[in-house]
Amino acid sequence: MPAAPRRTRRRATALLAATAALTTAAALAAALPAQAHSGKGGHGRPGRYQDVQLLSFNDLHGNLEPPSGSSGRVSELQPDGTTKTVDAGGVEYLASHLRSARAGHPYSITAAGGDMVGASPMLSGLFHDEPTIEALNKLKLDVTSVGNHEFDEGAGELARLQNGGCHPTDGCYTDKEFKGADFPYLTANVLDEKTKRPILKPYWVWKKKDVKIGFIGVTLEGTPNVVSADGVKGLAFKDEVETIDKYAKVLQRQGVQSIVALVHEGGFPASGAYNYDCDSPGAGAGISGPIVDIAKNVTPAVDALVTGHTHNAYVCDIPDPSGRPRMVTSAASFGRLYTDTTLTYDRRTGDIARTAVKSANRVVTRDVPKAPDMTDLIARWNTLAAPIGNRPIGYISADIGNTGTESPMGDLIADAQLAYGRELDPRTSLALMNPGGVRAGLTYAAKGAEGDGVVTYAEGFTVQPFANTVNLQDFTGAQLVQVLKEQVSGSNAAAPKILQPSANLTYTLDLTKSGADRVVTDSIRLNGAAVDPAATYRVATNSFLAGGGDGFPTLGQGTNDLVGADDLAALEKYLTANSSAANPIAPPKADRISVVQ
Template sequence: MPVKRNRPGRRIRAALAATATLATAGALVAALPAGATQQDRDRHGQGRYQDVQLLSFNDFHGNLEPPAGSSGQVTEKQADGTSKAIDAGGVEYLASSLRTARQGHPYSVTAAAGDLVGGSPLLSGLFHDEPTVEAMNQLDLDVTSVGNHEFDEGAKELARLQNGGCHPDAGCYEDGRTFEGADYPYLAANVTDEKTGKPILKPYWVWKNKGVKVGFIGVTLEGTPNVVTADGVKGLKFHDEIETVDKYAKILDKQGVKSIVALIHEGGAPASGDYNYDCDSPGAGDGISGPIVDIAKGITPKVDALVTGHTHQAYVCTIPDPSGKPRMVTSASSFGKVYTDTTLTYDRRTRDIVRTSVKSANHVVARTQPKAADMTSLIGRWDKLAAPVANRPVGHISADILGRGAKTPEEPLGDLIADAQLAYGKSLDPKTSLALMNAGGVRSDLVHKASGSEGDGVVTYREAFAVQPFSNTVNLVDLTGAQVVEALQQQVSGSNEASPRVLQPSSGLTYTIDMKKTGAARLLVDTVKLNGAAIDPAATYRVAMNSFLAGGGDGFTALGQGKNPLVGGDDLKAFGDYLTANSSAQKPIDPPKADRVTILK
């Protein structure tokens, strides 16, 4: 195993902490909780109460460069109640934000809640996310939980990201340089090996600083197998989030670690999309909905705060624990656009967090601040390696084609990808009649504005890769009309009822969803038509889709029941070939109208 390099940033922070301690103990002492005395403050030369700064983020997804278009924006609530869009994100700015935030906080720990990698743009994804791990090392990430995307390439690849070593197939990317792995621990408390029953990585980790101890337990969502390819989770079991966190909270408590933070890759949906929305403001009601609410209400009161993710939302909320006591629950959007700054007041006498003193706020990672020079250097190094592939033009567009940034469940870019897969399917089998694309597989927008040396409207391989980075194949299967309808019903029922997953249909497939109804009844079956004709339940249809959906991913079990499968080529190549064949500088592709799915609310 390669020897890990030293952490100069961490050494500097430790030295600053020591200097601050010698200069004045008072500078390290938090504002005391009500009832605290001067004796508490001076006990053993240290304050009884010590503020610990917890900086956190989630769902970075390898976005080293600032995300393009609306994927690189957050909205900020203004004093007059309106929302303002702000360009945000990029690791050069995230590093600067975190380093600035740490100033004056010698007791500072940085944590993440999973999906740091996976679904990454080309600069990271082309190199199996080694660049992102290097960047996280340099910005002094202390600990993270795993997320579902940490399993995109399986447990062995996740172990390599933790421990280092060259990729088993691609090898080392630079002469004389071996990938060293993550300096921070990945925590996977609820992911066990089917054979041994043991966690595949550390379940918890304890941060220590001058007698202050804070334990971190990391879990991913129990439903990870539903959103990852079967190969990615082969040989693994995913356990209940609440039961797992409670188990390890007891273990930490027995070890004398009374201050505990859970890093949970599962989240919710706030009532507002503004990053600075206050869930607990008067009139906000519950402020947040989704799976994290029940998880937060169920986890033992031994846990003092929850850092969450997965839904790519920004929120700072208090949700009552099982004893009815408010507990902080946070999430920092995605793609490095936001970070959370939480103050945990540590009681040296009880070794626990004073929950009534916990404060938290989300902060935008603005692009108006100076860039971190070391991150600029890191991006430049990897970009030089990627350039021969990245800058190759693959097509032309007439305007922005929104995918991840679309405000509607049916995305114009999702429809375009479905059209590309239908065309590819027909090239393999002329009987192919429709294609379906999962919205979660559309990772970015296609932006018309020129980037770097490219011209307006030119789509490069780098941009296409950012849209479809998962290395899926385009597969063909036979489905009955009844199975097609069942799959469309599964968009809004079963595991997808609470948070619908609208499939992106190819041209010719139309249907209506009535959200006023419940479960499978939301799909109005008599509206499902292909090229104007009603779907025949007894007929057989040749359907194109990516390998993730063909395996029943995202809860679409009906799609996993297809017959006569044909495994095709890479989905990104199919998309790029479609752009090349159907566009030119003189005749670029227009954004699809996204009028194939009608949604009644």
């Protein structure tokens, strides 16, 4: 996921239970004594085993209101093998589901896998995500790992979210000073380069009576590759496995044998359905991606991994280095799911009886009562945001989606940045937009009551929340070709990041090939002509890409830099100039990249 430098103000139950609950439990669970699940022994004494409920979620990204469009749906596998979509998400519903899930579970922990904030919709982003921290406090979140997006505004702002205080530039938004998070952010593998120590707590121990469970929190080692240089200045990001192993030993020396790792890194399940059986046999089953190697190598002392980052849903058993199965979970993103895991604690050993662990992803359906305190919270912050957020900035004739190798929304942004770039410098040749910087599409009737294609500032903010600037740089034609190859090679070889091009750039992407060869060099055309390797081209990108972000080092080598205004301002200017109520803008056809599969 991308991140961006900040400016002065950042712009800011289960359904069909028979199929909705993916539950993994080894046969030994049945062999445990009855008191394993009651926590009671003879004569009123605590039993040997105590079930501990672990509720978890990840990648909330400040989505307090129900996400719209595909961002607010999950895919559910049906008994006949078909899938259906279910509307999901919204913190009012998440709170109700979590509170209901906790009922009858005196031993219950709520944990998260990072990216609670950052790339947030305007309701949270406009206020530097203070509304989301307030909501998480009300949710009774116990602990979270840090994610890459927690560094969007740098370590100083992360410390403020943890410890409280008014924003150093914007001040206080209400008559009360922001108190910060009631829960700890864990940053075990994020070190201050000078002190060589974690910038916040590396681990935390949950205790209830004689039960103790330790949590270690890490983010992906590659965070500097997906966050702006300003956001990670002065920080070092260490290997996830080495860090978790290190602090697992620390916890064990303190007498904590039950350990959960909160890892902001993830995987890619073979199915997009949240209730897909990740452990089913057969070709094409299971999970791939970075989390697999992490899970296979993290010390067996860790009993479960709560993960995130890839916005996918999975509940998988992945063997640890000793060959024992270990639960690895992720609850998609945006508060659409939560994971309900049962950890059976053995009082005799102080460890988790791992073969009794069971887990399932649950849908945050919208068919339950809203949590009144969350409704009030949203209303309070919406009142502050309304004068800015309700302002119309353009009109669309239909939904402009944000899916596919090339998305209509990504193309629209690239066109807007090309137009803005040419205002700054008529020599501007083309524009390129990173797909991860496009956080949503535009929905014709986003609020249900609209139905008129009006695009508000709040909706635009949801699409582009990073407060990047539009930057112009000079590149040779050879460098431009190299940039296109970097989409599918180098650090992007395994998971390509296809740049969204302005309308005057076309080429063929051949996915039957591998590496850089997937970009068919002879097919590249700019304004219908071949790119001259020796010529100079003026390229508009956002400031994140201009710094070489997202695995595009060549974009960090441009010359004659010119820094323009905010990228959302460029989109607003383009929509205002090219749309009206009588003549709304149509979705781009997304036909600039020809894909061969």
